[in-house]
Amino acid sequence: MIPHSSPSLARSVNRRILWKKILLHRYLYLMLLPCLAFFIVFSYIPMGGVILAFKEYKFNKGILGSPWIGFDYFKTFFQDYQSGLLIKNTLIISFLKLFVYLPFPILLALMFNELRRKWFKNVAQSISYLPHFLSWVVVVGMMQRVLAPDTGMLNQLTAFFGGAGDTFYMMESKYFYPIMFGSFIWKSIGWDSIIYLAAIAGVNPDMYEAAKIDGASKWREIWHITLPSIAPTIVTLFILSLGSVLSAGFDQLYLLGTPGNRALSDILDTYIIRIGLTSGQYGYATAVGLMQGLIGFILVIIANRLSRRLMDTSLW
Template sequence: METDLSQAGIMNEKKKSHSFLGKRILKHKQLYLMLFPCIAFFVIFSYIPMGGLMLAFKDYQFNKGIIGSPWVGFSYFKAFFNDYQSAQLIKNTLAISSIKLFIGLPFPILLSLMFNEVRNRRFRGITQSISYLPHFLSWVIVVGLMQRMLAPDSGLLNEAIRYFGGDGSTFFMMESNYFYPLMFGSHVWKSIGWDSIIYLAAMAGINMELYEASRIDGANKWHEIWHVTLPGIRMTISILFILSLGSVLNAGFDQIYLMRTPGNMQLADILDTYIIRVGLKDGQYGYATAVGLMQGLIGLFLVIGANKASKKLTDESVW
């Protein structure tokens, strides 16, 4: 009898929660309608394609399809780690992604701090718009501009070197010594303005009374930035850093693929380009899927681990 009463109580609670949820959706239907395209995008392009991950464990055959193809277990994963290229591919990917993640992290923060201190709205609006523009350019355009500017004969940089008495015939895109500086410089130039938007939004939420109190205590601008602004956006920095760790094995396919040349191939061949090569060019769909799945799983574990460490050390985390 008591069991029946408890089950009835649980059912009533569920019905109440469902009715409350339905009323809430009807009340805010405009907001949920605006959210629908975003949800549909992720369902169609992120969640439904996850079914294709079965390819990582199957010997895919066109006539049998994904479901009918025979299982091969973890053979593709073993094959990748037995491949002589795997160590170099992982090394190159980690090197490029680490440079972007760790060295590139302060640049949008510094830019947002500078924008935050500009009091002329017109000037700030113009400079912000200029810094945002490269984000909307494709890597095809950016790398094309780099190739024109760094060309050995007619490039702007070599022309300047010749003007000042130098040789002026260096093929920068072919030299492996220049690959990391060019890769990092173009990455920062393209992304710094757009990435600074989130930090500017976080700064806008800082209580202005904190600045007033710091001025009363005799703080100058540097003290305000160090003791008020940066602590105020510390949580935003932590969350963005944790989320960025999820792509530590995704070094940016578009940029690296377009910047690859025979001269820098030893540094520019990464997991993303390798997946495209063996998957689309060589037709090894299962093998390429296995490598891609490995990238995603490692990124997931890194995000979970970093989130737990951040929560334990700073009481700030994504969840």
């Protein structure tokens, strides 16, 4: 037993215990190193460039030597006539991808869980996962082929059934949201269902047996057992996704953007790339990106506190 009068001895013993645990699980820590290295190199080290948001960058002086301008870039952005439209478009698309999309992978995971033929379940899961591994360049290229005027598959089918068959879907703004959301679901739903399917697999089977004895239907089992059991997983993933609420997905929106739908597809991500790389306004682009990150960070903290208070589930 460690005497209360020797805190240094207690710290020494705790250090020995810690190192013993590290040595015991050393292979797990070694597996974790590549992940840590990735985030250090690509996430934490680049944070030093955030000071560009408060400086007027000069190529001949570098980041540290450039003069400070305070919050001028933030004021410039909110005074820009485009800022309102950019924020509106970003929030609408983020709402579709975060809230409207949320039930789709859960429903797919529930359907996979109810399949009893193992071979069919494996084939269906593999098919649903494949689009995740395609880049948005490939996906949008396929969509352009399918939706092209005259030669596209959809227009040819329309013409076959007596329609005009000459609609340029990618250029008309009224088709933008269905195309954007439909392609996002097709590409993401299978991969996102994996976590929910794993959570469902962890539900205690005795609960289903008890429900069957009580005469519960399959819908009752899903509603009263499956969904409440995976609710912590749903809440956790939703909280994490709130961090990117002002980042609606650059790749997809940049490639889907055309002169016909620019009023709907132009978001903060595409604006940052356009003014940062194309126009060379690195400080201004950094300021807008920093604003995105801070708002996402604040939303994650608020959602985490609300979740901990209302559902007793939180990230920390």
